[in-house]
Amino acid sequence: MKFIHLTDTHIIAGAGDLYGTNPKIRLQQAVAHICAHQADADAVALTGDLTHLGHEDAYRLVRECLAPLPMPVYPILGNHDCRRVFREHFQQIPTDAHGFIQYTQNFGDYLAIFLDTNKPGVHWGDFCELRAQWLRAQLAATNRPVLLFMHHPFFPVAIGSMDTLSLRDTAPFLRAIAGYQDQIKHIFFGHIHRPIFGSISGMPFSTLRGTNHQVALMLGDDAAADIIASHEPPQYAVVLLEGPRIVIHLEDFSDPSQRFALT
Numbered sequence: 001m002k003f004i005h006l007t008d009t010h011i012i013a014g015a016g017d018l019y020g021t022n023p024k025i026r027l028q029q030a031v032a033h034i035c036a037h038q039a040d041a042d043a044v045a046l047t048g049d050l051t052h053l054g055h056e057d058a059y060r061l062v063r064e065c066l067a068p069l070p071m072p073v074y075p076i077l078g079n080h081d082c083r084r085v086f087r088e089h090f091q092q093i094p095t096d097a098h099g100f101i102q103y104t105q106n107f108g109d110y111l112a113i114f115l116d117t118n119k120p121g122v123h124w125g126d127f128c129e130l131r132a133q134w135l136r137a138q139l140a141a142t143n144r145p146v147l148l149f150m151h152h153p154f155f156p157v158a159i160g161s162m163d164t165l166s167l168r169d170t171a172p173f174l175r176a177i178a179g180y181q182d183q184i185k186h187i188f189f190g191h192i193h194r195p196i197f198g199s200i201s202g203m204p205f206s207t208l209r210g211t212n213h214q215v216a217l218m219l220g221d222d223a224a225a226d227i228i229a230s231h232e233p234p235q236y237a238v239v240l241l242e243g244p245r246i247v248i249h250l251e252d253f254s255d256p257s258q259r260f261a262l263t
């Protein structure tokens with residue numbers, strides 16, 4: 001099993017730029033690169049902020065940009081998304097009984113669980129009791145290894161301006177996964193627009209750059225600081241699942257440098 005992790009595409013309606021780069025062209029570049037170099041991937045996981053403002057025309061553009069991909073795409077919501085408009089444009093994506101964009105997929109031997117941390121009108125993450133009950137039920141119903149996909153991290157990553165926008169009330173989420181940490185083999189995030197790897201309570205995690213704009217590495221705990229952005233190169237990740245082994249490669253798909261043999 002091989003899948004692509006793509007995140008924070010921030011598509012806007014129309015053909016314009018966002019923060020000096022064009023999110024539509026960037027997503028088209030990513031898709032073309034995946035088609036050219038990773039067409040044998042079994043799936044693409046898109047961890048939120050598909051659009052920048054949640055507009056109807058932006059979701060239409062997202063669908064158009066993703067259409068050339070030969071493999072299924074599994075999206076979740078980010079803080080910039082709109083659940084109502086998303087549902088109109090991604091009707092094939094299941095929801096839970098309460099209308100949250102939460103669902104599971106078989107990723108090889110793993111159960112991939114996609115979570116909804118969107119709260120309309122705010123940029124920080126929310127995971128309420130209803131969503132947590134659904135997650136706990138999924139975990140209780142399987143003895144397979146689990147991969148979690150969620151837009152917001154539920155712990156600080158030491159960039160204060162972003163940490164204030166992570167999952168705010170973590171208690172329902174932490175109660176939902178209590179006792180299942182050993183079964184959760186990896187957690188894939190979006191939101192931070194930076195490559196970050198580590199583990200939390202024994203659970204490995206990763207996130208990566210978005211396709212349009214990035215967040216600069218400005219470590220500190222000042223929650224009131226501005227979010228400092230950058231134009232570091234965009235990425236997608238190639239994730240290889242082979243038995244108990246999870247290998248994650250980052251691809252800077254716009255890197256123009258020449259390849260050469262180390263002879």
Ligand SMILES: [Fe+2]
Binds near residue numbers: 010078080191192
């Ligand atoms: Fe984002």
